[in-house]
Amino acid sequence: MKNGLTLFVGVFAVIGLSTVGVLLSAHNQFGALTQYKDPIEETLHPAPLRGTADRGRMVYQDLGCVSCHTQQVRREGFGGDITRLWGVRQSVARDYIREKTVFLGHSRIGPDLRNAAARPYADAEFFYKLLYAPASVAPGTNMPSYAFLFEVRPIRPGQPSPHALQLSGKYAAPAGHEVVPTPRAVALVAYLRSLNDTYEYPEAAPYVPVVKQGGGH
């Protein structure tokens, strides 16, 4: 290869083809997916993230939660996602159009969070405790504590905070003190409690092959 021009054109073609073939064709195919309108109820799905939950999305991003948690449920029969009750159906592209930044994730050091709000035990108190002292609700976990999202403060005489965590044993606050979530913790928990893809889009239904009855053609 003595000709520098050939090299240049080839190198350019490789990356150009890949950009067009992978990125632009994907963008062209489903980059403009819109909300799905339920034909009967006339509601739009997925509903956009709003208010506190949307602020919580930024806390999720800033703390790098995506390093250990995926947000994608694989189809039934491909891995243990459905049997682990991480979702009732596989995730589809339309689920993500409400998100400004998609947190698909690539590692499951911790469980998938795509439908974190659907866990039967997942009330706000559970998430607060999980963030403040993970081992108090998830024994044996290696999730780090996010105690810096909470304020440990003396209880004001006669007016304990209604939001204080109900902790016991070695996780309890020192005597006369209470653990209160900061606005960031409130936002993060609101975000986690918004994660629930339940709507059955037509494209999310598993493919069921049509079995022909009888032999008549």
Next chain:
Amino acid sequence: MNSPDNNARVEQQEIDASAKWPVLVFFSQALAWLVIGGALQLIASIQLHTPDFLANCEWFTYGRVTAAAQNVLVYGWGFNAGLGVALWLMARLSAATLRHGGWLIVACKAWNIAVGLGMLAILLGGTTSYELLEMPRWVTFMLLGAYALMGVWAITTFSVRNTENVFVSQWYVFGAIFWFPWLYAVAQTMLFSAPTHGVVQAIVNVWYVSGVYGLWFVPLALAAIYYFLPKITGKPLHDYYLSKLAFWWLVLATAFAGGSRLIGGPVPSWVATLGTVANFMLVVAIIIILKSFLGTLRGNTGALKHSMTLKFIFVSIIGFALASVLNFVLSVRGFAMTTQFTLIPELRDWVILYACFSTAMFGAVYFVVPRLLGVAWQSNGLIKAHYYAAATGILVVVVALGYGGWQQGHMLNATTASFGEINTALKPWLMFRSVGLMILLTGHLAFVINCLWTLFVALTETGAPAVFRNPPAIAGAAVEGSHS
């Protein structure tokens, strides 16, 4: 007395003199980041088995520190070392001096200030959460600007070459230098400037990540291997006539291979399938390349005993083979079902960055620095310590993440195992990984001490001038597959 050999010598010394300061500045920055990144990586690794470690410090929460470590190792160590070696290789192989060294140093400094700011921004919570693109947007503009000033000189050096033939290393360097800014600019545009919608973002992200590993780190490692194998063994490359085919085959398939990282994900299945097909195609190119390397080494294993550079290059070849195997199996659906989201994909990326790329760079630094400084390495013991630390550390990390990840995958898919149980099973392997990273860090410290010591001796001119063994003459003057 003006033999052609002597002329070549003088010419090489002129080239080395022109490259001296820019390349040394690149290497020194790279070394600093290697140690900082290694320390951050070790902190993150320890946190996975001892979650209380630094947990109260928001800056060092796992999600931030692991992203910061990866960015420092890729953009701090990887790019500085890669560019230093690439510029030197390009000048040597083009028989042209490296011009505008002053600009290169300025650009290199700007790049490193940007990497430092990016690291701080991630630790302070400014991450974008896209893998390898975590640095905030204002940093990326600085990076791209500085890169333009650095990359352009490699291309310029190539375009003013004084040689008849273009050697295979030059194709790889030329390609890598050109592909990175394209990958980076397109990913930035599609994620931030004109953000795409929904999971297209994830496709852009895996395309970029796979591009950085496959079209920047792997080509630069291969360029170094292709250069040093014939240089040190004194034999022309085995099957050189196939290397052109292998080059185009490898890079074209790699450019399409990223989608396999999304197997089973919420994207149209053609994205993952295209990636799988590309990864299957890659096998042929990889076999050609490995056969060429091993064929050149066969019958020359004696050279391995004498040259530390060649030892590192040999580890790099093994790293390349291992990365290729991991990449292949991870793109097979049935296998990905178990290994996806475990420690094994992380292992694949680490093997490319460390076992394949970094070891090739270590080998290159051990060859280049004495020639730039005119002083031999001050301690052979430290070089050996570095080599054995690297080899042992790689083995430990590969076993820890490989076996641990395999077990993790099976437990994740078995619904009966709770996360507490998975963590208990993983803990010894995660600790084992921390041990491996500690061994690697020790090796890097030996490397840094040796570099500083040698630099000190060169600057104070107290050492005896280095005497280089004549590279063994290559049979037949202008054999294809060799270079001067």
